[in-house]
Amino acid sequence: MTKPALEPAVTDVINGTVITARTPVLLQRALHPDADPAGTPVFGDATWRLAAALPDRHTSGQALTWVRYPLPLRHSCKLYAFALINVVDKAPRLPNARTGVPGIKTLTADLGYLHPFTVWLVERGIRRFGDVGQSDLDSYYNHVTDKTGVSTSWKRKAFIAVQRLHAYRSFLPEHDRLPEGPIWGGASAAELANQPAVRKTENSTLRIQPEVMQKLLSAALLVTDTIAADLLPVAQRILAMRALAHQVSAREQRPRFQGAERNTFSLVHLRRLLCAVTTAGLALPGRRIGDQIVLDHVGFATAGWFDREFLHRNVAGREIIAASGIPIEPGLFTAAEFTQVNDRTWRDGDADAPTVLELLRHVTTACFLVIAYLSGLRTGEALNLRRGCISRDPRLGMVFLSGQQMKVAGARQDRSPATIPWVVTEQVADAVTVLEAIAPGPMLFPIEAIGTRDWIVDGAVSSRRAGSLGRDVPAFMRWFDSAVAPMIGHPAIGTDAGGKIVAPRLRRTLAWHIVRRPGGTVAGATQYGHVHTRIIQGYAGRADAGFLDEITFEEFLLRAETLHEDYQRLRHGEHVSGPAADAYRARVQAGERFAGLAITSPAQAATALTNPDLQIHHGALLTCVYRPTTAACRDDVADGPVWSRCRLTCANAARTDRDIAQLRKHADNLRTDLAIPGIPAPLRDRIRDRVAEHERALTAHETSRPDATPESAQ
Known part of the structure; x- marks a missing residue:
């Protein structure tokens, strides 16, 4: 936390809070459980470090550095930022905002885009937000839209920053309020910047190719299941000693001393570490040379946070280790046994301590x-x-x-x-x-x-x-x-x-x-x-959670692609049979009306999926032209076919030439099963019934072709 800067002798009130230099900035924000309340910023600080209010720990700390804002408007900006942070009940909400209250990351980014506005105002001689008129805002609009070297996205965010400042006007002192009424005619920032709203565009995240993802996941599972098990026992011993080494070492990082000073530091660190190792009941790593067991200098230096050369060359250090009486255990910090996968081990040769730490990453x-x-x-x-x-x-x-x-x-x-x-x-x-x-x-x-x-x-x-x-x-x-x-x-x-x-x-x-x-x-x-x-x-x-939006988009894309393929096959003479054959042809031909349809939101994709003309689902042995009133598989939960309850005789069933090829292959496999000696009679009867059912479907498909002859059914 930085030392509070001198504040103007003005008493301001934001949302019922009297502002002084010592007013806590994160007054109404929930702090992360790991945060130290004593380290949170106060209003008078030159820098507000807001990491304590971040809900996650994987983002670098958010900070507002006030020295970069022009001095005439700096105090006004701090008041506005205080309102952004602490107005959490009935906070103003911009159109298309995802949450009712802007998060810490959102507001720090937003204030970054407000900075150009403050610089522009000061250059025009404006010292308070309350002195800004509609004509000034129109001039700023022209300034932003005419700006070169920036993207439309930057312009949109610059407009949002001003719109948010305007939305919070009622929480600011009168001298810091932008003019009443809608600004820029009430247009959205996206319209002002001539950029489509980001949330209304298609998900641009690229999928990983199926064959690459399959291999990547297979590799990751192999590592987490097999390779990790080979490394963990050694890794845990290395990390246990490394934790001791950091506990007993000086707070500063390893000093870059040379000569005698470096040796002195290393000897002090060695004595402290050996004492900690003795207390913890640990052993030192060793290796076998012939019939002798000697210290594993590489392993001990890696785990003990030493300069490797020090252990090799410093006689006093070696004497201290020998006098400690701590047992030396061979192979303690070396992985030497590796599991076989496909009759071969995944690694040849031992893995020393540095290699183990590298593999852990x-x-x-x-x-x-x-x-x-x-x-x-x-x-x-x-x-x-x-x-x-x-x-x-x-x-x-x-x-x-x-x-x-x-x-x-x-x-x-x-x-x-x-x-x-x-x-x-x-x-x-x-x-x-x-x-x-x-x-x-x-x-x-x-x-x-x-x-x-x-x-x-x-x-x-x-x-x-x-x-x-x-x-x-x-x-x-x-x-x-x-x-x-x-x-x-x-x-x-x-x-x-x-x-x-x-x-x-x-x-x-x-x-x-x-x-x-x-x-x-x-x-x-x-x-x-x-x-x-x-x-x-x-x-x-x-x-x-957002993940169902991903599922919905993918389902719509699959359904649209399948409909297009079905239409092309039908045009080129693919035959369809079964109770729902006519319904299949009608829906596929009606699919032409979807040409050029733009899906711009998850809700639209979900709505499109309910269209009857898209209710065509290809299964393993048949195609379901789904209609809930006649579905043999219908239940009260699913809004489509439940394949585990599918019946080949269902009124929704249609069979394309593709289905028939799979059905014929399945019938051949069932006949092969019938030839297995000793198969139980009930199972044999069930297989025979299924083969007969398949044969009837195959015959019906072939005999219903427009150009069918008696021979074609054989």
């Missing part, structure tokens, strides 16, 4: 990929997960993940079993278990590199930054493709045509797989259909 990245992808969490929600976030309900057979939801308000932000937002799979729980075995504190993804002082100390209250994943995920892919895949015969992950794989793309890709491949497999074990059920039962099924 890849392990934590794999854990993030598994957790984020198989749950549908946002990036920040995953990075803010904490120890103990997994719980289970044996009666329901469900695994729950408790965390802090982003973009929600009120009690839903609380992290407690009562507000568990996610239902996840065992693979997610396993990844969390791995992180809990590594993390030094409550955060599962601590900030900074593994084993550093910041990771151990600051990682207790601050999480890894989202930007670091932009480096770590590609690094994980390169490591796996070069070091692991060739060893075990796993296919290389490769590169994605959409470019770098960043965290937000995982969420969009999961939505695609759930819609497009509900029966597909994830790494041969986890079914996308199972993932769909789990996440829809939990957080993703809530209206404000």
